[in-house]
Amino acid sequence: MLKQKQIIEAVQEACEQDEQVTSCMMYGSFTKGEGDQYSDVEFYIFIDDPSFETFQSKHWVANIAPYDLMFFNEYGTEVVIFSNLIRGEFHFLPASKIEIIKSFKPTGVFPDTNSMFIYDNTGMLREYLDDLGGKGPERLTDENVSFAFHNFVNAWLLGINVMRRGELARSLEVLTYVQKYMLQLLRINEQNVERWLNSTKNLERDLSPEAYEDYTLITARLRKEELEQAYTHALMLADKLRKQLEPHYDFDVDEKMIGKLRDYLSQTE
Incomplete structure (x- = not known):
């Protein structure tokens, strides 16, 4: 059995045995049939409101499996590095906040909401999970194409400017945003947008070989010549996708806009 599966089963058992826990749902790769030995485990665990203020999440997780680190990341999620180096994400919330599940629908497609169900003693979790089922949000829209193109132009121009100033490290950082918006446009062009908010996930399998090769040409190391090539190819790819x-x-x-950027690129520093 996968180590992740063992942790998932331990979470379910802990929920069933702890009267403080009202319900628990899982999200991520294992709810989409994509979980493997490299995947994280991710949960929302709802705690009875009167118990929430004194609830000790670190003690609770320690009963699941030994861990080496547990901390809040920049998004407010409690991240756990288990001692077997499985990574977990835990959101502990008061039971009265269970309606937050409704806010998940715009984030993507949930093909099997039954796999998200871990535990519930309220009778409410199934109802909220059922609301997540069905078709996900529409991604193939004029608004999304405009959004990606607009943000590409902004990131591309910033990246070129800081590179010319000599800030190569910053230009490399900005290149990741250029890549992000180009990748969204590549996915729209291939009508493969299920992973819109996590566009690099399974990229090697999701994109056609031609589109994947286009993407590789806009990557670079921290070398000026490589950055120049990546930004040049990014503009060429933007024009290709525009057409x-x-x-x-x-x-x-x-x-006209692409031509103006091309002229700017050709200017001497």
Whole structure:
């Protein structure tokens, strides 16, 4: 059995035995049939309101499995590094906050909500999970194409400017945003947008070989010549995608805009 599966079963057992826990749901790879030996385990665990203020999450998780680290990340999630180096994410919330589950729907597609169910003594969790089922949000829209193109232009211009100033490390950081928005456009062009908010996940399998090769050309190490090549290829890819998407979507980054950026790129420093 996978180590992650053992942790999942231990979480379920702990929920069933702890009267403070009203319900628990799982999210992530194991709810999408994609979990493997490299996957994280991720949970929302709801605690009876009167018990929440004194609830000790570190003690609770310690009864699941030994861990080496447990801390809050920048998003307010409690991250656990178990001693077997499995990574976990835990959201402990008062039971009265269970409606937060409704806010998950706009984030993506939930193909099997039954797999998200871990434990419930309220009779409410199934109802909330059922609301997540069905078709996910529409991604193939004029708004999303415009959003990605607009943010590409912004990131690309910033990256070029800081590179010319000599801030190569910052230019490399900005390149990740250029890649992000180009990848969203690549996914739209291939109508493969289920992972819109996590666009690099399973990229090697999701994109066509041609699109994947286009993406590799906009990557770089911290070398000026590589950064220059990546930004140059990114602009070429933007123009290619502009031509391919124009017949299908309404957006305002046109040939003139791309040409202006091309002229700026060709200017001497």
